Amino acid sequence: MKKYFSILSDMERKIREGTYLPGQKLPSVRSAAASYECSISTIIRAYLELEKRHAIYSVPQSGFFVVEKPGDWRDNREDTMINFATVMPDLDAFPYLDFQHCLNKAIDIYKYDLFTYGDPHGLESFRHTLVSHLAGDQVFAKAKQIIVTSGAQQALQILAKMPFPNGKTAILVEQPSYDIYLRFLETERIPVYGIARTAAGIDLNELEQWFRSGDIKFFYTMSRYHNPLGTSYRAAERKAIARLAGKYDVYVVEDDYMADLGTERQFDPIYAYDVSSYVIYVKSFSKIIFPGLRVGAVVLPQRLLDTFHAYKIYPDTSLLSQAALEVYIKNGMYERHKHAISSLYASRMRVLNESVERYNEAGLLEVPRIGSGIYTQFKMKSTVNMEQLIKRLAKRNINVVSGKAFYSSDYLKREKFLRISISQTQPEQIDAGIKAIVEEVRQAHRWL
Template sequence: MKKYLVILSEIEQKILEGQYRPGQKLPSIRSTSELHGCSMSTVIRAYAELEKRHTIYSISQSGHYVVEKSGDWPNDNTSKMIDFASVLPDVNVFPYLDFQHCLNKAIDKYKHQLFTYGDSRGLEKLRHTLASHLAGDQVFTNAERIMVTSGVQQALEILAKMPFPNGKSVILVEQPSYDIYLRFLEAEGIPVSGIARSAGGIDLGELEERFKSGNIKFFYTMSRYHNPLGTSYSAEDREAIAGLASKYNVYIVEDDYMADLGEKQGFDPIYAYNRTSHVVYLKSFSKIIFPGLRLGAAVLPESLLESFHSYKRYSDTSLLSQAALEVYINNDMYERHKHKICSQYAARIRTLNEAVERYNDAGLIESSGVSSGIFVQFKLPQTLNLEQLVKRLVARNVRVVSGKGFYLSGCLEREKFLRISISQAQPEQIEEGVRAIIEEVRGMKGYNSIH
């Protein structure tokens, strides 16, 4: 990342964390340049960009100051509710001004193309941009194998309905897994089977047996930042899964929807380990920018392109959104925003983990103990009444999500857990929320479950 963007991101982060408060004077240009070991012109560029975003303002002969937020700021954090349920990005880190700039630039740049129906595969310039962008995640492909979709959900639905070259029919899903997709598969009557996955991983021996004899069309998996567990597969497991796909002619649908939300570098997805084109790689841009964007990308093997294209049929994603995303990525704004949101979410996860360590001295819950992403699993005693726990927490202004809905309807072997999301939980609320959860579990311990 360019040096001025590093300075810009650091200042924005400190403002969000309250280290720089509204009306406070920022360090001088000279002291900032000395701190970062860069020229004063680099700092001037960063400060000028912050002024354009209405984040700071300057007073001649005095310096730069943090802008006061207006009373109608989207989220004033005055709610008493501690929200561990929502998966929406924090509105305080939405890149409103950046994306507004990109929308304006996209209208000017693509003014003639925006009034057509467009290519059902997606805007060509965006697909070329995505090919370069995905290479950073070790997903090497070309624009012809990328389909721009209306979010990852659309790609998942098409893949479930279309035939695959292996001629098989059953979709294998992890248990637990993405609840909305499970409900879709069941509602559509699509043959689906589950395999257990815990915070510790998956039984590769059982997975091989299922690939070998289960008539598996594809295996749907979230290799990193699993929803709802929050955990990621080890490199050894990812490589092994890629090998099993090749050995038994089973496709992998790898939903890497949170690829950009981790601080760790060097995570190679299952896609990177597979040499026989048995992996469909999916990526979303909603979780890191904002949900309303509704843009995702599907990287498809050659053998699936024609069928996927025929099921997609027409252009159903906003050309303006696609054009703006292309500008956003190519102007380094995406990389800068990713850095900011990753740092903020990682700090919240650290706060949560510290709170668990502080209050969970009796070991009443088992945390998945992740260090990045947005989800953490709180595994609970099997005797606990999960529905009663959720109600009691709501009465204490703590919203959580029961793990019950992340399983197929007929699944009998279920862990009892809460899925904790930190994306909407403000840092100052997290410790209080964790303490409330553990106190309620302690108070209910010994209750017999009726569910």
């Protein structure tokens, strides 16, 4: 099955990136089977699936051809901006037709339920579906521990506001971290402490000192594909965080919002190492499907359920969205799309890594080598004027984001970097953009 998904996603990528042009004939079934080293039946299945998705069409006795799509959104854009700032998923990678089918199916299945307000915990059948879905990421939980939320942000906000059994009030946050959550914590005037996280990881001794201090309610962390760094914790770090949580009565909120965008094998989240029930697992479906879907889930220890329920009074997550996503997962469409989009982003990250090696010979930028996800960090010397750099890049139609916004306002030990996102950049744009960034950073060094 994995071989089939790999072939299907590779064919989709070649069509999307122009290796196979509109109207072009695809390789014959036999030659494709030889190329992919698989059976003829696997290629036929892949071609039929692409035909169902209206990506190709068949001509009797002639073969399969790429569908021509006049008015394609990329062809009509006048904007030539290379956008390394956006975090929105690639519009071309959205599973429109598949999800439209699931919406129609969900209406047929749950037509009467859709006229009710629903359960604040989430659609019961959907939560049972999530039990097996999450188990694929080594998150083993019962349906009653899973609460469906209106995106991951709602879960994070409730957790920040609600009291915890340990009686503590402060939140320990990685610096840098998720900017919107940092601004929320500041607006709500919730006590926040910061601990440095770099491309090299986190200082576990310092983390233990904070946990031992007796003041930390929970530690908020992104274990993989960190925003904005793009890096992931090593297995030893994940195990240590879980152990320290149980030892010092400190909870860990693990925001695994990028779980489905990785190509790494056997990445077990912190939750998988939790033997004391101190890890809260938060998952979002926005990055993999549609941001507008607004469906997330939180897996809670038993002792936190009643309090979380009390703070989440209303059934505010669309029943139709939950029902459609349930159908999407059960039909195997989610797994197929997950493989396709993670492969897409991994291929773009490879281009980025190659471009950095090509143009950053002088080592002006410190860039971690990242294989998956959509983010990476371009760290530079503290003497570089970031505002001027961003303005010069904007004049060259390159949109980037400074790392400054990803720190708490009162946190002083900041690294100077750009957060680079490849979610909507094509390979040729990535190469041109990296070249321009290195040129402008080199120019900035000459002015110092």
